[in-house]
Amino acid sequence: MIKFTAPWKSCSEFFIKREIMKTLILVSLLTVFSLSINAQGRSSTLYVDAYNRDKKMERIGTALTVIGGVTLFVGNVLYWKVYNEGANGEPSGNKVNTYRGVMIGGLGLMAVGIPLWAIGKSKERHIRIDVELVKFKGLASANGIGLKIRF
Helix, strand or coil, X not given: CCCCCCCCCCHHHHHHHHHHHHHXXXXXXXXXXXXXHHHCCCCHHHHHHHHHHHHHHHHHXXXXXXXXXXXXXXXHHHHHHHHHHXXXXXXXXXXXXXXXXXXXXXXXXXXXXXXXXHHHHHHHHHHHXXXXXXXXXXXXXXXXXXXXXXX
């Protein structure tokens, strides 16, 4: 007859080892979940860099739009002034071409500035929203354990 013997000597030793194993499994699972949650968080420096880049884009777009608008307005005023002051309704060809070029330059600056301004402002707003969401999500759990309430 074959006799089965356990590697532990008594029943109490078995239960002690069982409790230690349960504790080790629990600690390892909590560690894995904590690391996976922390690994998914975005670095705040990425947000700062992106925010600064988009803020700069918005400022450049605003400046180009304002400069282009002023240039277009001044070119338009000077263009019509040349036509109204010309002898017999015939303005000087060089001045007309110059002022027409000023107006087209103003339109070009505005055509570049308006999209830069709009895109920079939109991206900046999205980054601010993302930062607030990350702050809110970060408060929901501490060290991987927490309670989240959804409405």
